[in-house]
Amino acid sequence: xxxxxxxxxxxxxxxxxxxxxxxxxNLGHDTMYxxxxxxxKFLKIMFSYNNKELIINETVPNRFSPKSPDKAHLNLHIxxxxxGDSAVYFCASSxxxxxxxxxxxxxxxxxxx
Amino acid sequence: RKEVEQDPGPFNVxxxxxxxxxxxxxxxxSQSFFWxxxxxxxxxxxxxxxxxxxxxxxxxxxxLNRASQYISLLIRDSKLSDSxxxxxxxxxxxxxxxxxxxxxxxxxx
Numbered sequence: 001x002x003x004x005x006x007x008x009x010x011x012x013x014x015x016x017x018x019x020x021x022x023x024x025x026n027l028g029h030d031t032m033y034x035x036x037x038x039x040x041k042f043l044k045i046m047f048s049y050n051n052k053e054l055i056i057n058e059t060v061p062n063r064f065s066p067k068s069p070d071k072a073h074l075n076l077h078i079x080x081x082x083x084g085d086s087a088v089y090f091c092a093s094s095x096x097x098x099x100x101x102x103x104x105x106x107x108x109x110x111x112x113x
Numbered sequence: 114r115k116e117v118e119q120d121p122g123p124f125n126v127x128x129x130x131x132x133x134x135x136x137x138x139x140x141x142x143s144q145s146f147f148w149x150x151x152x153x154x155x156x157x158x159x160x161x162x163x164x165x166x167x168x169x170x171x172x173x174x175x176x177l178n179r180a181s182q183y184i185s186l187l188i189r190d191s192k193l194s195d196s197x198x199x200x201x202x203x204x205x206x207x208x209x210x211x212x213x214x215x216x217x218x219x220x221x222x
Contacts, residue, residue: 033209040214041198041214041215042212042214043157043200043212044212045209045210045211048209056208056209090156090157096207097207098144098145098204098206098207099144099145099162099204100145101147101159101162101210102159102210103159104156104157104158105156106155106156107155107156
């Protein structure tokens with residue numbers, strides 16, 4: 001019955017590799033997001049998609065490419081991984097509009113060796 | 114000035130104590146406000162929305178002061194299980210949520 005699920009939960013890989021993280025929500029929400037939480041615990045928005053369309057793209061390197069095959073899925077592909085990419089990546093979803101809280105997946109812990 | 118500012122803490126309080134956190138935000142056009150809770154190595158979870166008139170949910174009371182652009186969270190009768198990081202969250206218009214860095218609370222037996 002998980003509302004927002006992301007896989008994998010842990011990802012350990014070497015610098016230079018390409019990896020993907022998947023996210024799915026069964027809440028019927030129109031909007032999905034990717035956040036990065038670094039070692040200082042600061043949670044920062046990376047991307048926002050509304051009904052499969054990119055709405056927000058913060059200053060994220062173009063090695064990061066989100067893909068939304070349908071409004072229930074938002075995957076994140078990362079090329080040429082760097083040490084600084086090590087962080088926890090959270091997927092979230094919400095209804096569009098004001099006063100709509102976001103529901104988070106339980107995170108993907110990415111460690112670059 | 115940061116968009117959402119919080120005292121990082123930690124706040125170390127005994128069980129049963131009352132503790133209050135404050136948060137300030139810079140964007141006066143902000144319309145929606147929330148408190149989230151994040152446990153260690155877990156995802157953020159919605160604790161409560163914050164309404165203009167103030168609102169209460171059990172032991173938790175949230176207040177909003179639009180003129181001063183600050184939000185507060187009061188926790189009464191603290192429990193050990195309240196230990197977590199509390200994130201102040203603001204939404205300027207129809208844009209994604211902006212998170213503060215959080216205030217860490219440790220409730221001690």
